[in-house]
Amino acid sequence: MPAAASAIAAGEPGGSRCALCEREVQRTSRHHLVPREEGGRHGPTTDLCQPCHSTIHLLLDNKTLARRYAGIEQLRNAPELQKYLHWIRRSRIERISNRRGKR
Incomplete structure (x- = not known):
């Protein structure tokens, strides 16, 4: 799926692809590759399914991200995510x- 089409599908029902697990899913959400709290507010983003997005933030803190x-x-190559992926x-x-609150 081209990046522009992926961006349009983000958060909308109808199917799109998660950039991390690469599965076809009903919805994706926008993930800031550099967390907003670490200066990435206007930086690059990617579309992730909810399980991947939640797991990233569960296993990795913002500074590490x-x-x-x-x-x-x-x-995709993070050792912390291999079992999950x-x-x-x-x-x-x-x-x-x-x-996230169960750390």
Whole structure:
């Protein structure tokens, strides 16, 4: 899916592709590759499914995201996410509970 089409599909029902797990999903949300709190407010974004977006923020803090994983390829290769990515790529799950507060 071209970047422009992906941006249009973000957050809207009808199907789009998650940039991290690369699954076809009903909805995506916009993820700032450099978190807004770390200076990425106007920086690049990517479209992620809800499980991937929640898991990234569960497993990686904003400083780590900004310093080590400021690109989608870096996120795909992050050791902290490998077990999760192996699981989610084989799953049809669209939503998981937001576990951010359970650190």
